[in-house]
Amino acid sequence: xxxxxxxxxxxxxxxxxxxxxxxxxxxxxxxxxxxxxxxxxxxxxxxxxxxxxxxxxxxxxxxxxxxxxxxxxxxxxxxxxxxxxxxxxxxxxxxxxxxxxxxxxxxxxxxxxxxxxxxxxxxxxxxxxxxxxxxxxxxxxxxxxxxxxxxxxxxxxxxxxxxxxxxxxxxxxxxxxxxxxxxxxxxxxxxxxxxxxxxxxxxxxxxxxxxxxxxxxxxxxxxxxxxxx
Amino acid sequence: xxxxxxxxxxxxxxxxxxxxxxxxxxxxxxxxxxxxxxxxxxxxxxxxxxxxxxxxxxxxxxxxxxxxxxxxxxxxxxxxxxxxxxxxxxxxxxxxxxxxxxxxxxxxxxxxxxxxxxxxxxxxxxxxxxxxxxxxxxxxxxxxxxxxxxxxxxxxxxxxxxxxxxxxxxxxxxxxxxxxxxxxxxxxxxxxxxxxxxxxxxxxxxxxxxxxxxxxxxxxxxxxxxxxxxxxxxxxx
Numbered sequence: 001x002x003x004x005x006x007x008x009x010x011x012x013x014x015x016x017x018x019x020x021x022x023x024x025x026x027x028x029x030x031x032x033x034x035x036x037x038x039x040x041x042x043x044x045x046x047x048x049x050x051x052x053x054x055x056x057x058x059x060x061x062x063x064x065x066x067x068x069x070x071x072x073x074x075x076x077x078x079x080x081x082x083x084x085x086x087x088x089x090x091x092x093x094x095x096x097x098x099x100x101x102x103x104x105x106x107x108x109x110x111x112x113x114x115x116x117x118x119x120x121x122x123x124x125x126x127x128x129x130x131x132x133x134x135x136x137x138x139x140x141x142x143x144x145x146x147x148x149x150x151x152x153x154x155x156x157x158x159x160x161x162x163x164x165x166x167x168x169x170x171x172x173x174x175x176x177x178x179x180x181x182x183x184x185x186x187x188x189x190x191x192x193x194x195x196x197x198x199x200x201x202x203x204x205x206x207x208x209x210x211x212x213x214x215x216x217x218x219x220x221x222x223x224x225x226x227x228x229x
Numbered sequence: 230x231x232x233x234x235x236x237x238x239x240x241x242x243x244x245x246x247x248x249x250x251x252x253x254x255x256x257x258x259x260x261x262x263x264x265x266x267x268x269x270x271x272x273x274x275x276x277x278x279x280x281x282x283x284x285x286x287x288x289x290x291x292x293x294x295x296x297x298x299x300x301x302x303x304x305x306x307x308x309x310x311x312x313x314x315x316x317x318x319x320x321x322x323x324x325x326x327x328x329x330x331x332x333x334x335x336x337x338x339x340x341x342x343x344x345x346x347x348x349x350x351x352x353x354x355x356x357x358x359x360x361x362x363x364x365x366x367x368x369x370x371x372x373x374x375x376x377x378x379x380x381x382x383x384x385x386x387x388x389x390x391x392x393x394x395x396x397x398x399x400x401x402x403x404x405x406x407x408x409x410x411x412x413x414x415x416x417x418x419x420x421x422x423x424x425x426x427x428x429x430x431x432x433x434x435x436x437x438x439x440x441x442x443x444x445x446x447x448x449x450x451x452x453x454x455x456x457x458x459x460x461x462x463x464x465x466x
Contacts, residue, residue, distance in 0.1 A: 205301075
């Protein structure tokens with residue numbers, strides 16, 4: 001990820017230094033600014049305390065270990081999630097590719113450094129899945145996840161999400177994700193993702209898959225994943 | 230062309246249904262033509278399983294399904310596994326590989342399931358469609374290795390008995406017949422294949438295949454050489 005230095009405008013520029021008369025005056029400022037800029041590198045720009053405070057704020061809704069939570073809406077598990085996926089989704093909320101007023105506000109105030117710090121924290125959590133899907137659907141869900149339904153043109157989820165559903169880079173971990181959250185996303189895919197035509201994103205890959213799964217197949221896959229460690 | 234063939238088949242089949250209802254009225258008279266129609270219908274069905282019919286819609290739906298993983302123009306995609314580029318690929322190679330997945334010559338549970346439900350007509354249609362796609366390569370190989378890779382690809386490594394890749398895959402790496410196109414292939418995919426050749430190909434001893442040709446070559450290349458070739462191929466249009 002490209003980090004944007006919030007202090008980039010404070011760096012000393014060539015202009016003032018060229019005007020010989022005020023060199024000394026500016027040398028002081030320049031030195032001060034360089035020190036400032038140097039300490040504002042990737043890990044210094046966001047303090048440990050600020051990250052912990054923000055993490056506690058996320059955990060209010062996403063659960064104390066990021067395991068997800070059934071609030072009024074199903075609030076997704078973030079624990080063990082791929083950092084690139086989390087970063088992409090936060091950007092998607094800001095750019096209204098994923099219209100979600102709550103998350104859009106949340107994401108809007110996060111600096112790139114904070115996003116990186118939070119994504120890393122969540123990736124390192126590993127709580128037990130909440131579970132909650134009907135157990136009798138797990139076998140069917142596992143088959144769909146691992147093999148797909150070739151005769152119905154449903155691709156195997158495992159091809160991109162991995163056989164353990166841990167995801168890879170921009171492809172999300174699904175293991176342990178909340179049963180109702182998975183159902184909500186898969187049954188609403190083309191209304192919830194990729195909603196900003198000016199900024200197309202990779203969510204279009206999932207559109208035909210979500211579209212070709214029947215509701216009972218969605219339930220089965222969600223049940224399988226909701227229990228998967 | 231496919232639609233044309235289909236139309237010629239519906240004729241005798243419909244006719245058969247009509248004549249079967251008439252059979253009750255005048256059995257003796259109609260029986261010979263019933264037999265004729267059954268023979269006709271059987272032949273048509275056999276053709277169905279062969280190369281005859283697959284609807285345009287069915288092919289388009291299946292293409293979309295393939296492209297979920299292989300990328301919207303089949304340029305390849307980095308999922309959990311590197312999923313290979315199929316765009317511009319040789320149709321014979323695609324068909325051979327689909328068969329290899331079914332025969333477990335290439336052990337890949339996902340692709341075995343995928344291939345298993347494809348009729349020969351569908352395989353031909355898909356292979357032709359992929360062959361005609363021509364998106365830009367995804368790239369991604371290490372840029373500073375491209376020149377070394379090009380040299381190995383075009384000249385081989387004589388002192389370790391590695392022949393030039395170009396002698397079979399062509400100077401532009403477009404492949405020919407059962408030799409696959411390599412131009413624009415995902416570098417991670419090329420690396421994974423070449424470093425695992427004898428564990429991934431020709432795995433069914435009862436059905437030996439041409440993958441044996443590549444075995445000593447893959448074996449003779451060092452990992453840095455493989456990385457270089459993969460880098461070169463990843464940018465090749």
